[in-house]
Amino acid sequence: MTRRTGIGDDPAGTSRAADGVTRLGDPSPAADGAGPAVLRRRAAVLGSPIDHSLSPVLHRAAYRALGLDWSYDAIECDETRLGTLLDELGPEFVGLSLTMPLKRAVLPLLDDVSPLARDVGAVNTVTFLDEPARRRRVGDNTDVTGMVAALRGVNPRPAAGRVVVLGAGGTAAAALAAVREFGWAEVGVVVRDQGRAAALRTAADRLGVQLTFTAWPGLAAVADAALVISTVPAGAADRVAREAPLRAGQVVFDVIYHPWPTPLAAAARSAGCTVIGGLELLVRQAAAQVEQWTGRPAPIDAMRAAVRDRLD
Numbered sequence: 001m002t003r004r005t006g007i008g009d010d011p012a013g014t015s016r017a018a019d020g021v022t023r024l025g026d027p028s029p030a031a032d033g034a035g036p037a038v039l040r041r042r043a044a045v046l047g048s049p050i051d052h053s054l055s056p057v058l059h060r061a062a063y064r065a066l067g068l069d070w071s072y073d074a075i076e077c078d079e080t081r082l083g084t085l086l087d088e089l090g091p092e093f094v095g096l097s098l099t100m101p102l103k104r105a106v107l108p109l110l111d112d113v114s115p116l117a118r119d120v121g122a123v124n125t126v127t128f129l130d131e132p133a134r135r136r137r138v139g140d141n142t143d144v145t146g147m148v149a150a151l152r153g154v155n156p157r158p159a160a161g162r163v164v165v166l167g168a169g170g171t172a173a174a175a176l177a178a179v180r181e182f183g184w185a186e187v188g189v190v191v192r193d194q195g196r197a198a199a200l201r202t203a204a205d206r207l208g209v210q211l212t213f214t215a216w217p218g219l220a221a222v223a224d225a226a227l228v229i230s231t232v233p234a235g236a237a238d239r240v241a242r243e244a245p246l247r248a249g250q251v252v253f254d255v256i257y258h259p260w261p262t263p264l265a266a267a268a269r270s271a272g273c274t275v276i277g278g279l280e281l282l283v284r285q286a287a288a289q290v291e292q293w294t295g296r297p298a299p300i301d302a303m304r305a306a307v308r309d310r311l312d
Contacts, residue, residue, distance in 0.1 A: 047099035061306035065299035146285030147178035161226030190218030248272030
């Protein structure tokens with residue numbers, strides 16, 4: 001993955017180490033030039049490791065296009081630090097993006113969770129809502145929103161055949177929720193160890209999706225599928241790419257966005273499949289966050305252009 005280097009100005013009250021990751025400091029007011037000082041609105045992505053994240057590229061491009069003087073940074077944070085960090089955030093923070101390993105760990109630390117995020121069992125978006133008595137933390141899952149948007153271009157339908165998901169992690173749960181939106185109620189899952197798929201089984205039960213498990217690499221299941229969604233890390237699906245008899249008419253969605261094309265995407269393209277990459281998922285899930293926090297339509301074209309420039 002491309003490692004993140006600093007883009008734009010550091011927000012007041014933070015420091016940036018040599019690794020390009022922002023550390024929290026005391027929030028500082030930013031003058032609006034015409035009246036009393038106001039807090040500069042802030043958002044951030046949390047995770048570990050986080051220095052590779054492209055979320056700052058996407059969000060900064062969005063706020064710039066919207067004419068907002070907001071900052072957005074990457075903050076290194078693991079499960080042991082998450083609760084303390086959430087308590088330390090000042091009133092200038094409007095929201096957070098969460099990546100691994102925090103999407104499930106954050107659930108007990110929130111005041112409310114959207115029905116979708118609760119069903120999926122993972123949160124990638126936290127919005128801070130100011131109320132008279134207190135400040136509430138509300139969790140949502142825009143990974144599902146992004147996946148639905150990415151799939152909508154090919155408009156897959158159950159009549160075309162089965163859907164198969166590679167992997168059983170949090171992104172796989174989002175995939176179940178996404179394909180449910182297109183009418184699938186049964187999904188094949190290819191995993192190395194069914195014993196590690198307990199959370200996915202629970203999510204499927206909440207979503208009303210029936211799972212059929214196949215041992216890795218599930219070449220026959222992949223060959224028979226109309227839609228294949230790979231949610232596994234880079235390199236994990238290389239055997240599927242080499243050995244699965246992919247064919248024209250299939251849709252292959254690989255959630256990895258860099259490096260691109262992945263071996264699976266390249267093999268699918270060579271076989272005549274319709275290929276969807278993770279870049280569109282990345283852009284669309286971030287766009288949904290921008291819209292939640294700003295209340296305005298996200299400048300998707302500007303966001304997509306910014307991340308493509310970074311990856312080129």
